[in-house]
Amino acid sequence: MSASDLQPKADLPPPATSVAAPAPRPAAPTQPLPAAAPPPPNPLAHLPFAFQGVDYAARGYHCEVTIAPDQIIAVAESLDKEGLALDTITGVDWIAEGQMEVVYDYFHPARALRVVVRTRLPRDNPEVASIHRVFPGANWHERETHDFFGIRFLGHPNLTPFLLPEDADYHTHEAIPPHGVPSEMFTLNLGPQHPATHGVLRVKLRMDGEYILHAEPVCGYIHRMQEKMGENRTYAQFLPNTSRIDYLSAMTYTHAFVGAVERALKLQVPPRAEYIRVLTSELNRISSHLVWWGAFLLDLGGFTPLLYAFDDREKILDLLEGVTGSRLTYSYYRIGGLCNDVDDAFIKGTRQFVAQMRPRLKMYRSLVTDNIIFRKRLIGIGPISREMCRKYGATGPVIRGSGVPYDVRRVEPYSVYPEFDFEVPVFGEGDSLARYLVRMEEMAQSLRIIEQALDKLPAGPVMVEKVPRVIKLPAGDYCYAVEAARGRFAVRIVSDNKEIPYRVKLRTPSLSNLSLFEEASAGMLLPDALALMGSLDLVIPDIDR
Amino acid sequence: METQEDSLQGLRDCSPYVKFAKLDELLALGRANSLWPLTFGLACCAIEMMAAGASRFDLSRFGAEVFRPSPRQADVMIVAGTINKKMAMAVKTLYDQMPEPKWVIAMGNCAISGGPFVFPGQYAVVEGVDKLFPVDVYIPGCPPRPEALIEGLLKLEEKLTGKRRWPIVKPE
Numbered sequence: 001m002s003a004s005d006l007q008p009k010a011d012l013p014p015p016a017t018s019v020a021a022p023a024p025r026p027a028a029p030t031q032p033l034p035a036a037a038p039p040p041p042n043p044l045a046h047l048p049f050a051f052q053g054v055d056y057a058a059r060g061y062h063c064e065v066t067i068a069p070d071q072i073i074a075v076a077e078s079l080d081k082e083g084l085a086l087d088t089i090t091g092v093d094w095i096a097e098g099q100m101e102v103v104y105d106y107f108h109p110a111r112a113l114r115v116v117v118r119t120r121l122p123r124d125n126p127e128v129a130s131i132h133r134v135f136p137g138a139n140w141h142e143r144e145t146h147d148f149f150g151i152r153f154l155g156h157p158n159l160t161p162f163l164l165p166e167d168a169d170y171h172t173h174e175a176i177p178p179h180g181v182p183s184e185m186f187t188l189n190l191g192p193q194h195p196a197t198h199g200v201l202r203v204k205l206r207m208d209g210e211y212i213l214h215a216e217p218v219c220g221y222i223h224r225m226q227e228k229m230g231e232n233r234t235y236a237q238f239l240p241n242t243s244r245i246d247y248l249s250a251m252t253y254t255h256a257f258v259g260a261v262e263r264a265l266k267l268q269v270p271p272r273a274e275y276i277r278v279l280t281s282e283l284n285r286i287s288s289h290l291v292w293w294g295a296f297l298l299d300l301g302g303f304t305p306l307l308y309a310f311d312d313r314e315k316i317l318d319l320l321e322g323v324t325g326s327r328l329t330y331s332y333y334r335i336g337g338l339c340n341d342v343d344d345a346f347i348k349g350t351r352q353f354v355a356q357m358r359p360r361l362k363m364y365r366s367l368v369t370d371n372i373i374f375r376k377r378l379i380g381i382g383p384i385s386r387e388m389c390r391k392y393g394a395t396g397p398v399i400r401g402s403g404v405p406y407d408v409r410r411v412e413p414y415s416v417y418p419e420f421d422f423e424v425p426v427f428g429e430g431d432s433l434a435r436y437l438v439r440m441e442e443m444a445q446s447l448r449i450i451e452q453a454l455d456k457l458p459a460g461p462v463m464v465e466k467v468p469r470v471i472k473l474p475a476g477d478y479c480y481a482v483e484a485a486r487g488r489f490a491v492r493i494v495s496d497n498k499e500i501p502y503r504v505k506l507r508t509p510s511l512s513n514l515s516l517f518e519e520a521s522a523g524m525l526l527p528d529a530l531a532l533m534g535s536l537d538l539v540i541p542d543i544d545r
Numbered sequence: 546m547e548t549q550e551d552s553l554q555g556l557r558d559c560s561p562y563v564k565f566a567k568l569d570e571l572l573a574l575g576r577a578n579s580l581w582p583l584t585f586g587l588a589c590c591a592i593e594m595m596a597a598g599a600s601r602f603d604l605s606r607f608g609a610e611v612f613r614p615s616p617r618q619a620d621v622m623i624v625a626g627t628i629n630k631k632m633a634m635a636v637k638t639l640y641d642q643m644p645e646p647k648w649v650i651a652m653g654n655c656a657i658s659g660g661p662f663v664f665p666g667q668y669a670v671v672e673g674v675d676k677l678f679p680v681d682v683y684i685p686g687c688p689p690r691p692e693a694l695i696e697g698l699l700k701l702e703e704k705l706t707g708k709r710r711w712p713i714v715k716p717e
Binding site for chain 1: 584585586587588589591592593595596599600601614626627629631632635639661662664665666667668669670687688690
């Protein structure tokens with residue numbers, strides 16, 4: 001072994017001083033070796049292959065042949081009959097020639113006879129038959145060669161990683177560095193317990209230094225069988241589940257489910273109930289965006305905004321707790337209306353909240369949104385095009401940050417949203433800052449909707465007079481979609497005219513939004529990819545359900 | 546030859562000058578005052594845990610605001626959320642990685658017994674974190690209020706030190 005063999009492969013041209021013969025060598029018949037006179041003896045001249053004698057003192061072996069890959073087993077069998085043993089199998093990557101060479105070393109256990117058998121394979125599809133049936137010892141050598149070079153040994157019983165980790169999906173010869181420096185490829189596991197993944201998400205990252213080559217999110221760590229429970233619960237019993245799918249935006253999720261049932265039963269929800277539903281949904285949207293904002297800034301490294309956000313959020317939670325009894329997972333809406341009416345304390349408190357929230361949003365703008373360090377972290381980071389959004393089905397602030405004005409409240413209006421005057425914020429750059437600005441502006445627009453709802457709140461009952469005691473939907477399927485804080489949430493109920501749904505399907509926004517992460521994060525620096533993931537605003541139980 | 550009685554008498558003679566106390570009690574007080582939780586929010590309860598750490602409820606008053614992402618640096622694992630069978634191995638690994646002394650608080654109904662996600666034929670939820678490893682304090686609720694989490698931490702402190710060091714606030 002010469003010193004040049006110890007340097008990283010990618011830096012050098014094919015080493016000219018390896019143990020093999022002088023390069024370049026075609027796969028076809030061998031050239032006669034430049035031998036000193038007389039030519040060295042050929043102990044295997046009696047075999048039907050073109051063995052050549054080799055000067056042992058110069059090369060370290062007695063005999064060699066270069067053959068076509070389909071003769072490998074035949075050579076192995078005839079050498080087996082000669083009583084030789086398999087020494088090792090070596091792979092050599094002739095990058096410049098576009099070929100890979102497999103070198104089989106055989107030796108005789110009883111006398112001095114070393115034989116080298118070579119074969120050449122095309123580099124883009126290296127396959128050769130496995131000789132493990134002749135020499136079982138070849139099993140591990142072939143696995144090692146597969147690990148290093150990706151050469152497939154056909155017929156091998158267990159061609160799994162031998163020296164590399166069990167789940168390795170790479171081969172070590174592929175060390176082509178993107179920036180001209182020796183590559184530092186490794187696999188990094190992000191999660192499922194991680195402060196920045198917003199829940200139990202695991203991302204398998206193939207990294208090259210700080211750059212991500214390939215990110216594969218692995219979901220299912222908080223799969224709670226929500227859809228299965230839909231098949232095991234009556235319609236009213238399923239309501240608490242709806243809050244727990246996306247617990248930050250729980251009101252809107254309950255809205256979708258009761259809306260689907262009301263649509264199927266053709267129930268006319270009284271207007272007061274509709275207005276209060278819009279009111280509470282928008283309060284919920286603000287509280288969800290506040291949690292997103294605090295957590296996003298925590299990911300980027302700023303701790304203080306989280307405390308401010310939770311302070312504002314506590315005010316909203318106080319209001320909603322006074323009405324629903326719960327802080328996080330409200331099951332406030334009922335099929336046909338609401339559980340109970342709101343009181344004057346709620347109305348007064350909400351007006352006070354709106355009044356004090358507007359200056360807070362201004363403060364957040366000047367302290368955070370206009371902060372140069374913050375902007376440099378986000379401008380141009382994680383661009384997502386309109387096409388990518390469309391192909392992956394991304395909705396919500398993700399698609400509105402890429403210039404598409406898709407908001408379910410406008411496109412498929414539901415409840416009493418058509419009666420409100422509000423804007424749908426759309427920013428066109430498609431980077432993380434655009435998605436951030438969409439959500440900040442949405443908070444301001446939600447405040448507008450809340451004010452209008454308070455002004456226009458009609459009197460009346462909050463529950464339909466005649467809701468059937470036993471709720472059975474006519475056979476068929478019914479859909480209802482809402483604009484939740486994260487995007488479009490839709491419920492599909494398939495009914496077979498029983499008390500229990502036949503199937504409940506929950507179309508959740510975070511699943512579609514995360515599915516584009518694999519494509520969008522390729523080639524990014526890891527901290528930037530985390531900024532991208534934060535700007536997608538994921539809630540993992542929303543993905544796993 | 547000095548007997549044990551002689552040694553004890555010698556210690557008693559020193560008592561005006563040397564005070565003795567159990568080191569355990571001192572250590573327990575130190576540990577109780579600065580429980581460092583592992584950030585292990587799995588689902589909805591995590592949000593109430595974050596609210597408990599935020600300004601209004603402020604775990605910092607009790608020394609427990611330093612949430613550590615790494616189990617090697619944490620004392621108490623607050624299991625906040627549902628344990629899934631896919632996640633169970635990771636949870637156990639995290640528990641094993643925490644150095645002694647360590648405690649576990651099961652926060653929320655899911656961590657106590659699987660919560661609302663237990664139904665006949667359920668396939669994905671581990672019914673309670675005490676199926677995996679021992680739990681010191683159970684905090685029921687779905688999700689429990691931040692005050693309930695704080696009370697759970699105070700109960701853990703009571704378990705450590707043997708006495709409750711903060712008054713119980715009775716509603717008027």
